[in-house]
Amino acid sequence: MFAAFYTLVAWLLWLAALPIVVLLSLCGKYRRSLPARFLLWTNPPLPADGIWFHVCSFGEARAIRPLAERFDPGLLRLSTTTRTGYDACRELAPQQTRYLPFEPLLWFWTKPQKALVVMEAELWYLLFHVARARGAKTFLINARISDRSWPSYRRFAWFYRRLFAEVDRVFAQTERDRERLEALGARRVEVVGNLKLSAIPQAKGLLKKPDGYLVCAASTHEGEESAILEGFRRLKSHKPEAKLLLVPRHPERFDRIEKMARGFARLQEWSFALFSEGESLEADLILIDRMGLLVECYAISDLVVLGGAFEPIGGHNAAEAAQFGLPVISGPHFHNQQELFSWIEGITVVDKEKLAETMEYPALLPPTKIVGGREAMERIEEEIRNVL
Incomplete structure (x- = not known):
């Protein structure tokens, strides 16, 4: 009935x-x-x-x-x-x-x-x-x-x-x-x-790490990229060789993020590149405008800024980055990932307003480690x- x-x-x-x-x-x-x-x-x-x-x-x-x-x-x-x-x-x-x-x-x-x-x-x-x-x-x-x-x-x-x-x-x-x-x-x-701890995608070695300190801004959403770019600007003032991989969550935002990132790079006198145009990681700021490469980016990175939690989105899977023992910075709005985060030690959680100063000195950040939940x-x- x-x-x-x-x-x-x-x-x-x-x-x-x-x-x-x-x-x-x-x-x-x-x-x-x-x-x-x-x-x-x-x-x-x-x-x-x-x-x-x-x-x-x-x-x-x-x-x-x-x-x-x-x-x-x-x-x-x-x-x-x-x-x-x-x-x-x-x-x-x-x-x-x-x-x-x-x-x-x-x-x-x-x-x-x-x-x-x-x-x-x-x-x-x-x-x-x-x-x-x-x-x-x-x-x-x-x-x-x-x-x-x-x-x-x-x-x-x-x-x-x-x-x-x-x-x-x-x-x-x-x-x-x-x-x-x-x-x-x-x-x-x-x-x-959490099944996601039993099913962490493995890197296939598709990307080669470029010279310099590499930051991956992963699964970013509207309102997050500007704070990440400012944080990277401050980090790069101490590490001029640093590079940033910008990986938006949704492909329909690629064009809009390209305009913003390209303009920011021009103001800072940085080089900028779209990954889809030559697949090079040698620029200061690279927009990863292709799906399915996030774990490959994690595998070659030195620091991960995980999006989806600096705005009230709910967060994303931190285990994919933590498997490499990287420092990971997340925002506080990870309510959809609370159980997953509980199995990972070392995630640095900060408000968006504190993100730039947190990114400035990455040597102070602890590495991450997955501590259980793979059965x-x-x-x-x-x-x-x-x-x-």
Whole structure:
């Protein structure tokens, strides 16, 4: 009864959203994803009888890859909701990657699968309900509920009780997450740590370290680059040979960041380069305008300034940099990564206003070290194999 009512409401929302979908589909950022998700344009159903992994973004797609690679490639089915996530999934399964349709479309899009494995907070009711109704065992992995989002979950506890009734197995990051998930109705919840610590991407040696002290400004967002550039200016006054790799989080910002960085470099009389034009790292300031190179940048860097937390974004995966024992500077707004940060020693956390002076003397910063939490992948793989 609830599924029928929910589906009716979802169809009404779909109809109401159509004009907006059409308008946004004319924009470069949404030109592929929205027609695929809301109109099924060039988005056919995933083949039946596989292991269906669903993730949201680029970071989650990268995190789930080592787990997915443990299974027969012929069984892999992947879906995502973002363009960057789609591109990352296609690297793993180019013929079996799709955009996740808007919920009511799942009724005639979804084919029977052996398992549905959903990453973190992608809690779509009909995704679990329809997959389970068609024979799939359903898993929620790397599950977390942050302090910031917990009040909203409690407010809609009646809904989440319905949703978690459709989830067969939950793997939580922490004991606190388990308690919150069970309070919302989740069953068979097991704490295994953070999958992202079991699935840290390894560098392939694609980049050669240039001469001089190398700073990587990683996964930056709007409002963060200006503070990082000022900090690098102060650092470079002590280390004239220093170079900065600027790696924005979202590719649609590349053009805007290029203009800002190029102008800043001109004022400082620095050299500037786009990585895509010659793949050289010899300039003072280099914009990495290509996806998938972040871990390669970490591998050759001396200092990492990790974006996404100097503004209230929620933070990003610090383990990818910490595996190299680098000093890492983060902002205080890492609420989406609190559990992950707890497994890493040595991260320097400062407000954006203090970032420049912190960057000025990097020799004072401690190195980072991952201290635990790498057992999640084996436990999750074991449970998925039990249903094959």
